[in-house]
Amino acid sequence: xxxxxxxxxxxxxxxxxxxxxFRKNGVSICGALDDFALRTGNILVGNPxxxxxxxxxxxxxxxxxxxxxxxxxxxxxxAPLINDKAVPSWRPLLVKAGGIxxxxxxxxxxxxxxxxxxxINVPIILGSRSTDLRAGFGGHExxxxxxxxxxxxxxxDDENSKRHGRLVDESFHQNFFAPRWFISTHVRPSYDxxxxxxxxxxxxxxxxERSRMNFFADEFIVTPEANRMAYRLSGRNLHLTRAVExxxxxxxxxxxxxxxxxxxxxxxxxxxTTGGYPVIAHVASxxxxxxxxxxPGDSLRFSEISLSESxxxxxxxxxxxxxxKYAVQCQMK
Amino acid sequence: xxxxxSPLGDTGLVIKLGEQITSxxxxxxxxxxRGLEQHTPPGVIECVAAYSTLTLFxxxxxxxxxxxxxxxxxxxxxxxxxxxSSHVKSLISNLEMSRIDEGRTxxxxxxxxxxxxxxxxxxxxxxxxxxxxxxxxxTSGDYLVHMIGFAPGFPYLGGLSPSLxxxxxxxxxxxxxxxxxxxxxxxxxxxxxxxxxxWQIIGRTPIKLFRPQEVSPSLLQAGDxxxxxxxxxxxxxxxxxxxAELAD
Numbered sequence: 001x002x003x004x005x006x007x008x009x010x011x012x013x014x015x016x017x018x019x020x021x022f023r024k025n026g027v028s029i030c031g032a033l034d035d036f037a038l039r040t041g042n043i044l045v046g047n048p049x050x051x052x053x054x055x056x057x058x059x060x061x062x063x064x065x066x067x068x069x070x071x072x073x074x075x076x077x078x079a080p081l082i083n084d085k086a087v088p089s090w091r092p093l094l095v096k097a098g099g100i101x102x103x104x105x106x107x108x109x110x111x112x113x114x115x116x117x118x119x120i121n122v123p124i125i126l127g128s129r130s131t132d133l134r135a136g137f138g139g140h141e142x143x144x145x146x147x148x149x150x151x152x153x154x155x156x157d158d159e160n161s162k163r164h165g166r167l168v169d170e171s172f173h174q175n176f177f178a179p180r181w182f183i184s185t186h187v188r189p190s191y192d193x194x195x196x197x198x199x200x201x202x203x204x205x206x207x208x209e210r211s212r213m214n215f216f217a218d219e220f221i222v223t224p225e226a227n228r229m230a231y232r233l234s235g236r237n238l239h240l241t242r243a244v245e246x247x248x249x250x251x252x253x254x255x256x257x258x259x260x261x262x263x264x265x266x267x268x269x270x271x272x273t274t275g276g277y278p279v280i281a282h283v284a285s286x287x288x289x290x291x292x293x294x295x296p297g298d299s300l301r302f303s304e305i306s307l308s309e310s311x312x313x314x315x316x317x318x319x320x321x322x323x324x325k326y327a328v329q330c331q332m333k
Numbered sequence: 334x335x336x337x338x339s340p341l342g343d344t345g346l347v348i349k350l351g352e353q354i355t356s357x358x359x360x361x362x363x364x365x366x367r368g369l370e371q372h373t374p375p376g377v378i379e380c381v382a383a384y385s386t387l388t389l390f391x392x393x394x395x396x397x398x399x400x401x402x403x404x405x406x407x408x409x410x411x412x413x414x415x416x417x418s419s420h421v422k423s424l425i426s427n428l429e430m431s432r433i434d435e436g437r438t439x440x441x442x443x444x445x446x447x448x449x450x451x452x453x454x455x456x457x458x459x460x461x462x463x464x465x466x467x468x469x470x471x472t473s474g475d476y477l478v479h480m481i482g483f484a485p486g487f488p489y490l491g492g493l494s495p496s497l498x499x500x501x502x503x504x505x506x507x508x509x510x511x512x513x514x515x516x517x518x519x520x521x522x523x524x525x526x527x528x529x530x531x532w533q534i535i536g537r538t539p540i541k542l543f544r545p546q547e548v549s550p551s552l553l554q555a556g557d558x559x560x561x562x563x564x565x566x567x568x569x570x571x572x573x574x575x576x577a578e579l580a581d
Contacts, residue, residue, distance in 0.1 A: 023381050023390070025551035026485045026525070026543075125545050135485050135526045137545045202339060202347070247354060248482060248489065250381035250388035254342050274383055274482025282342030285393075310343040311393045311413050318394045 009061030017050035033292035037075035041115030046159030051119035076109020094167035201279035237262025436556035486525035486543030505531035
């Protein structure tokens with residue numbers, strides 16, 4: 001099964017659940033910024049949860065499907081059309097051979113994941129199919145996708161084929177078919193919310209009392225200096241009570257660092273593995289998908305939670321994903 | 334052993350073992366890293382060693398599963414971080430602080446000539462030395478790899494002669510090639526991938542510090558020693574050709 005990229009849009013890369021286990025070698029995790037959309041998309045098409053997908057950023061990208069394909073679009077609403085007809089997200093779709101999928105305009109969020117039955121067949125490097133843009137390896141030739149690139153999908157397995165069979169039975173003559181059911185908004189992250197839950201960072205108390213108050217009171221705006229490594233946020237600058245010279249130490253996606261200029265930097269999946277700037281807070285893992293759907297111009301407000309609350313939310317999210325998987329499998333029997 | 338444990342977001346646990354860059358702290362970090370590698374707590378995915386910290390990254394759902402398996406009475410909400418901290422504390426108290434093996438010594442051939450060394454003149458002038466003296470000082474150093482970070486395979490090296498200290502460039506270069514050898518303040522190092530960079534570039538090595546196709550993708554590890562050996566441009570080309578042949 002092959003898919004041709006006609007237009008790549010702003011940034012299009014192959015990503016999976018990330019490259020784990022090599023941070024001590026300085027290798028970034030990378031992977032889909034919205035991991036909820038990644039796993040849900042894979043559930044819908046019958047792939048393993050961490051199979052590789054195409055991550056699409058903002059609007060105006062296009063694909064040509066050479067064969068009948070079972071796909072799912074999850075994440076932001078980039079107004080997807082197949083042969084100019086609107087198609088719904090958060091459910092499996094059968095696209096007929098020759099179909100043109102166009103992400104036509106940004107309605108909400110920032111990026112969408114296109115999951116395809118079988119997963120995107122690119123080589124596994126250091127245990128993952130994710131693209132490491134900075135180091136130039138992984139994914140499709142270690143780079144962003146371009147017009148003319150053709151991606152192949154692995155041979156669908158039993159789970160994929162069941163989806164295919166069910167959808168074909170109901171598709172009649174249309175260019176695509178979508179069932180009426182979909183992943184409900186109730187189980188999805190609160191993508192539309194400005195509020196992002198955070199835990200205090202190691203250097204939180206080194207910041208002035210005023211800065212600590214401002215950090216939770218202010219609205220921060222995502223600046224245009226935003227990419228898969230980090231978002232720079234604008235708002236009132238944050239200051240330490242006294243200058244702190246920190247030694248380089250491990251950092252992780254979700255960390256909010258504050259360099260000497262006082263402008264907070266929110267690290268994302270492609271960030272470096274070590275850093276030496278003071279960290280004021282960490283985004284709770286369950287809210288990383290919410291951050292992933294913010295784009296330049298969007299605002300964020302930080303709200304503090306405890307470590308054990310964060311773990312409760314994390315465990316609940318895992319239960320939700322497992323329940324979703326079971327429910328979808330039942331639907332598609 | 335004196336140490337502090339603290340969380341790093343909801344998936345990290347940091348063990349802080351010192352405040353400064355010293356070889357004693359380095360030895361403790363390496364001992365601990367080795368101990369944790371040999372007895373990895375369930376739920377821990379990876380450990381990252383730095384100058385004075387060791388950070389464990391864990392999966393909260395794996396930690397939770399492991400607790401249910403080991404306890405008779407299933408607590409409603411066990412404190413996952415507390416559990417992991419206790420496990421780490423008992424590992425540390427049982428750790429044998431044996432003399433850690435000296436890491437390997439890796440000799441890196443470096444060409445300090447022509448286009449490979451655009452800032453060699455500046456470093457010499459800044460330190461009131463001739464370029465030959467800069468090369469001699471740089472190649473007689475024995476550098477310790479304190480940690481790998483910043484980029485895949487990038488070594489943080491300690492031991493630059495104070496006579497070679499040179500401030501970073503006022504404007505960083507947009508692209509510094511992989512293999513570039515540089516000086517930034519009192520640090521020296523080798524760019525392992527092409528990246529923007531503000532260091533003074535005094536040479537280039539044909540050796541790849543980052544190999545994504547290998548099981549161990551970083552040539553260097555924390556604890557290794559590095560020394561630099563001057564080679565000519567001709568030798569550089571020969572080594573590069575030989576690497577390309579081997580890669581095919």
